Amino acid sequence: MDKxxxxxxxxxxxxxxxxxxxxxxxxxxxxxxxxxxxxxxxxNEFDTFKALFHTVEEAGMRAKLQEFHQNMDEDGVPVRQLxxxxxxxxxRIAATVLLLLSVGGFWFFNRTAPNERLFDDYYTxxxxxxxxxxxxxxxxxxxxxxxxxxxxxxxxxxxWGKLLEKKPTNDTLNYFMGSAHLGNRSTxxxxxxxxxxxxxxxxxxxxxxYYYLGLIHLKSGNRKKAIDFLESSDLKKAKELSQTLLxxx
Numbered sequence: 001m002d003k004x005x006x007x008x009x010x011x012x013x014x015x016x017x018x019x020x021x022x023x024x025x026x027x028x029x030x031x032x033x034x035x036x037x038x039x040x041x042x043x044n045e046f047d048t049f050k051a052l053f054h055t056v057e058e059a060g061m062r063a064k065l066q067e068f069h070q071n072m073d074e075d076g077v078p079v080r081q082l083x084x085x086x087x088x089x090x091x092r093i094a095a096t097v098l099l100l101l102s103v104g105g106f107w108f109f110n111r112t113a114p115n116e117r118l119f120d121d122y123y124t125x126x127x128x129x130x131x132x133x134x135x136x137x138x139x140x141x142x143x144x145x146x147x148x149x150x151x152x153x154x155x156x157x158x159x160w161g162k163l164l165e166k167k168p169t170n171d172t173l174n175y176f177m178g179s180a181h182l183g184n185r186s187t188x189x190x191x192x193x194x195x196x197x198x199x200x201x202x203x204x205x206x207x208x209x210y211y212y213l214g215l216i217h218l219k220s221g222n223r224k225k226a227i228d229f230l231e232s233s234d235l236k237k238a239k240e241l242s243q244t245l246l247x248x249x
Contacts, residue, residue, distance in 0.1 A: 016049045119219040126179045153180040171200035187216045
């Protein structure tokens, strides 16, 4: 199946319109229906046009009803209009406009799709740290880690946030705060936490933080920054994605 709707020629639009309006002879109608059975592309184009045709037809009917009500006085008596030039509604033009709008709209809303697809292909949530629950000073941290692993990111963020207020430069807290926000797909909120992580010298999360920052910039459409961060990570998947982006610049 084609990714985008095909343009329907004016000749075919006229043919489809004649069929839908019942303007064909019995012989023409039979020949047209036989041709649609034999030609799948023709059938697909007809189905597309038919859907647009009925949309336009319905809109035209609503406009006519609105015009009718506007031409009634308060007592429901029709108000006579001065004679003026009659206008013939052109279904082909309206259907073509709708088709172009649908194609244009599809392109507009999907123009960043390649970046988002790559993000989805390469993004995996950090699995978190082993949760050794017990009587230790880090009970609150590991309690939040359990929530994080269960996908309760908002709860984990709330608990870790309180700990981060006391230790704002802690690389572990910053890294998992970023990971939790990224789990919620809150990329803008996740970014400063990963940036804080890589500011800590010797952090065990440096390569992962660079990788996730690369993914975040990829998702936002900034491929140059994405490549810079990905190349700062020594993770295999970071190098692979970086090469893919460089080859498709």
